[in-house]
Amino acid sequence: MEENLVIVESPAKAKTIEKFLGKNYLVKSSYGHIRDLSKKNLGIDIQNNFEPQYEISEDKQVVVKELKKLSKDAKCIWLASDEDREGEAIAWHLSEVLELSKEKTKRIVFHEITKEAITNAIKKPRSIDLNLVEAQQARRLLDRIVGFELSPLLWKKVKPSLSAGRVQSVAVRVIVEREREIIAFQSSYSFKVVGTFLIKNKENETVELKAELSTKFATKEEARKFLEICKGADFKVSDIVKKPAKKSPSAPFTTSTLQQEASRKLGFSVSQTMVIAQRLYEEGKITYMRTDSVNLSDLALNLAKTEIISEFGEKYSQTRKYKTKSKGAQEAHEAIRPAYLDKKTITGNDAEKKLYDLIYKRTIASQMSDAELERTQVTIDISNSNHTFQASGEVIKFDGFLRVYSESTDDEKEESPKIIPPLKVNQVLDLDNIKATQKFATHPPRYTEASLVRRLEELGIGRPSTYAPIISTIQQRGYVLKDNRDGIERSYSNLVLKNQKITEETKKEITGQEKSKLFPTDIGMLVNDYLVGKFQSIMDFNFTATVEKSFDEIAEGKMTWSNMLDDFYKKFHPLVEKFMNVNEYADGKRVLGKDPQTGKTILVRIGRFGPIVQIGEATEEGDEKPKYASLRKEQHIETITLEQALELFKLPREIGEYESSKVVASIGRFGPYLLHNKKFYTLKKGVDDPYTIELPRAIEVIDEKRDADKNKIIKEFSEDSGLLILNGRYGPYISYNKLNYKIPKASVPANISFKECMEIIESSPEKKPSRGFSRGKTTNSPKANTYKAKGSSAKPKSETTQKTKTEKPKTSSTKKTSSKTTGTKKAVASKVKKK
DNA sequence: CAGTGAGCGAGCTTCCGCTTGACTT
Numbered sequence: 001m002e003e004n005l006v007i008v009e010s011p012a013k014a015k016t017i018e019k020f021l022g023k024n025y026l027v028k029s030s031y032g033h034i035r036d037l038s039k040k041n042l043g044i045d046i047q048n049n050f051e052p053q054y055e056i057s058e059d060k061q062v063v064v065k066e067l068k069k070l071s072k073d074a075k076c077i078w079l080a081s082d083e084d085r086e087g088e089a090i091a092w093h094l095s096e097v098l099e100l101s102k103e104k105t106k107r108i109v110f111h112e113i114t115k116e117a118i119t120n121a122i123k124k125p126r127s128i129d130l131n132l133v134e135a136q137q138a139r140r141l142l143d144r145i146v147g148f149e150l151s152p153l154l155w156k157k158v159k160p161s162l163s164a165g166r167v168q169s170v171a172v173r174v175i176v177e178r179e180r181e182i183i184a185f186q187s188s189y190s191f192k193v194v195g196t197f198l199i200k201n202k203e204n205e206t207v208e209l210k211a212e213l214s215t216k217f218a219t220k221e222e223a224r225k226f227l228e229i230c231k232g233a234d235f236k237v238s239d240i241v242k243k244p245a246k247k248s249p250s251a252p253f254t255t256s257t258l259q260q261e262a263s264r265k266l267g268f269s270v271s272q273t274m275v276i277a278q279r280l281y282e283e284g285k286i287t288y289m290r291t292d293s294v295n296l297s298d299l300a301l302n303l304a305k306t307e308i309i310s311e312f313g314e315k316y317s318q319t320r321k322y323k324t325k326s327k328g329a330q331e332a333h334e335a336i337r338p339a340y341l342d343k344k345t346i347t348g349n350d351a352e353k354k355l356y357d358l359i360y361k362r363t364i365a366s367q368m369s370d371a372e373l374e375r376t377q378v379t380i381d382i383s384n385s386n387h388t389f390q391a392s393g394e395v396i397k398f399d400g401f402l403r404v405y406s407e408s409t410d411d412e413k414e415e416s417p418k419i420i421p422p423l424k425v426n427q428v429l430d431l432d433n434i435k436a437t438q439k440f441a442t443h444p445p446r447y448t449e450a451s452l453v454r455r456l457e458e459l460g461i462g463r464p465s466t467y468a469p470i471i472s473t474i475q476q477r478g479y480v481l482k483d484n485r486d487g488i489e490r491s492y493s494n495l496v497l498k499n500q501k502i503t504e505e506t507k508k509e510i511t512g513q514e515k516s517k518l519f520p521t522d523i524g525m526l527v528n529d530y531l532v533g534k535f536q537s538i539m540d541f542n543f544t545a546t547v548e549k550s551f552d553e554i555a556e557g558k559m560t561w562s563n564m565l566d567d568f569y570k571k572f573h574p575l576v577e578k579f580m581n582v583n584e585y586a587d588g589k590r591v592l593g594k595d596p597q598t599g600k601t602i603l604v605r606i607g608r609f610g611p612i613v614q615i616g617e618a619t620e621e622g623d624e625k626p627k628y629a630s631l632r633k634e635q636h637i638e639t640i641t642l643e644q645a646l647e648l649f650k651l652p653r654e655i656g657e658y659e660s661s662k663v664v665a666s667i668g669r670f671g672p673y674l675l676h677n678k679k680f681y682t683l684k685k686g687v688d689d690p691y692t693i694e695l696p697r698a699i700e701v702i703d704e705k706r707d708a709d710k711n712k713i714i715k716e717f718s719e720d721s722g723l724l725i726l727n728g729r730y731g732p733y734i735s736y737n738k739l740n741y742k743i744p745k746a747s748v749p750a751n752i753s754f755k756e757c758m759e760i761i762e763s764s765p766e767k768k769p770s771r772g773f774s775r776g777k778t779t780n781s782p783k784a785n786t787y788k789a790k791g792s793s794a795k796p797k798s799e800t801t802q803k804t805k806t807e808k809p810k811t812s813s814t815k816k817t818s819s820k821t822t823g824t825k826k827a828v829a830s831k832v833k834k835k
Numbered sequence: 836c837a838g839t840g841a842g843c844g845a846g847c848t849t850c851c852g853c854t855t856g857a858c859t860t
Binding site (some may be wrong): 033059150164282290462 | 839849
């Protein structure tokens with residue numbers, strides 16, 4: 001039995017601290033919060049002064065039980081959770097749940113995991129700060145009230161299973177508003193003029209000097225006029241200005257800056273970065289990865305200094321302390337840095353090495369000297385014009401931190417600074433050519449995951465531990481889609497003056513290309529507009545900042561938590577009640593115009609399965625049912641035109657009969673197809689067009705596919721038509737009722753018997769049936785429970801009450817996973833038995 | 836892997852912040 005029990009939040013932290021503290025201390029972890037509001041209902045007794053109903057979470061039962069037992073035996077319990085609102089609350093919940101007496105409980109905090117920091121903390125214990133705990137509670141309850149009152153409103157007025165919340169709804173708003181800016185953006189252009197001059201350098205070689213004209217021209221005519229003037233002109237250097245400049249390194253990484261840089265430099269998604277960083281942390285290679293602090297421990301500062309001096313010399317070292325500037329930072333940890341600064345590289349997979357390298361360089365660079373530069377600005381006069389050319393260049397005099405690391409920017413087309421060849425004032429320059437290029441203004445950029453994180457951090461919304469989950473939530477709800485766009489070709493013109501002759505050329509460029517950008521969906525825009533219109537204060541970008549001020553006052557003892565909540569609730573709840581009872585549904589309906597053929601109204605709206613156009617309304621005169629058509633993937637309620645809508649009704653198109661069944665052409669989720677006798681035949685892009693294809697060609701397509709399918713089947717079974725051995729993209733496989741199974745390497749595909757197939761199916765790992773129907777991508781969900789498809793796909797519960805002997809390779813100890821997934825497995829197994 | 840736009844209508848969905856596994860291809 002140990003005398004001292006120390007409880008921290010993370011098991012990896014526990015391991016390190018235990019080493020520092022020695023034998024008399026047992027260090028355990030709570031794995032974050034151990035209690036939360038009841039999930040079944042609101043979890044708050046509003047009438048009873050907002051009394052919270054806390055429950056020990058299902059997955060924390062085991063930990064709590066263990067901690068309870070250990071704390072009974074220990075003489076002293078040290079609660080060492082983080083020194084911030086959440087950490088204080090964790091400590092308090094622990095003391096409540098473990099029924100710790102005041103006498104044997106001590107609260108300690110440290111901001112860095114070093115031996116010194118921890119032994120110092122042990123010397124200065126305090127008691128739990130109840131004000132801070134109440135501030136956390138207010139935060140928790142407010143979030144619950146907002147989330148659990150707004151979401152049901154959306155279920156009723158928009159669509160089931162939607163969600164809203166203080167953080168996620170504002171995140172969606174950021175993206176929706178950017179999209180609207182882009183939609184409203186009017187592309188304009190101007191002509192940028194660049195002169196190329198030929199200059200002899202010291203070695204007497206001819207080098208080019210490019211200089212840009214100080215003005216841009218609005219029209220081609222103006223640009224041409226200018227070039228005409230230049231025809232006989234002289235070009236003379238009128239001014240050379242040299243200025244020293246400095247560049248300083250960026251601060252060490254926080255969660256958000258790490259996510260941004262890993263995205264720009266390594267192309268990692270936000271969640272990828274976090275998964276890799278977690279692994280590095282668990283292996284003791286970096287410090288904690290969820291932090292908003294830029295602070296480095298003295299130990300780290302000293303190590304960095306030693307390392308820099310031995311590697312680059314004294315001149316390169318400059319010890320710096322950084323201050324956090326982001327809103328609402330709580331600074332419970334250090335910045336993200338290598339645990340051991342003398343380790344330049346690590347073992348691990350490629351991604352781990354790359355991320356570590358990034359962290360290592362950023363940390364080291366942050367402790368290095370400024371880079372010293374010399375910027376040169378050259379002005380070139382034109383003999384018969386008042387315009388001037390400007391050339392600027394940059395020379396690095398001393399590289400300083402740039403030797404190790406330079407931060408990337410989101411701006412893709414940044415030109416690297418040029419070196420200016422030696423020039424003298426009044427020197428006359430030899431003109432090679434002048435080029436006037438048509439440049440189009442670009443719309444504001446769409447957000448990437450990482451730039452959204454940066455924006456949220458600026459707004460003080462969300463915390464390091466939630467940035468990645470926020471991004472996956474708004475995608476899972478279907479508010480936002482991470483997507484690529486091909487871009488379209490656009491032509492632009494160039495005027496070139498060379499050898500006293502002006503020529504015009506038309507060139508092509510691809511514009512509007514997007515990769516892994518966040519696009520709002522129709523439902524995202526709809527929900528956003530609904531909430532912005534009705535709950536302005538919560539949807540305000542400053543809402544979080546405002547309530548944070550109140551939480552701070554609660555933490556300082558200047559405000560009572562329940563009063564704060566009461567004030568909020570009194571204003572908020574009646575609004576929810578009002579809109580709940582008003583008979584109005586939000587379907588984003590927009591009238592496009594009249595159908596030229598029937599004169600009926602054409603409108604777009606959100607339907608059960610996504611956005612649709614329809615001709616006629618149920619309420620309109622006439623007895624016919626409205627005609628419907630789904631919008632295509634890249635069309636939106638907000639932007640579709642009447643012409644585009646009419647186009648949609650041309651499909652599905654009946655093109656004739658074959659083998660006494662109808663042949664129909666249309667476009668589905670995966671592009672154009674033919675439907676014949678309940679079978680689908682894909683129409684290849686660029687080969688066949690569903691709008692124009694005729695019967696003879698359609699028959700060809702069908703026959704071709706049949707031929708291919710014949711070769712696909714290796715073996716059929718008379719015992720069960722649902723069972724097939726097929727030849728697929730990756731070689732032969734077994735298909736049984738639409739689920740696929742691997743064939744063991746030893747067997748010959750054509751010789752496998754029915755019995756053997758069934759054995760393979762039964763012994764293979766569980767399958768999730770692929771689901772259909774939703775128009776968006778099937779979510780790439782990190783959480784398993786998002787796979788509960790509604791309505792369609794597998795129906796595990798209803799038909800699988802009978803028990804079957806399904807051997808699982810591992811005896812699963814965790815209840816949760818088995819109950820969740822065995823349903824589908826049993827469904828397969830029970831069907832086997834019936835036969 | 837793909838069409839639908841209704842239907843009886845029970846019972847379900849949901850928040851933000853702390854943490855780590857448990858799965859699968």
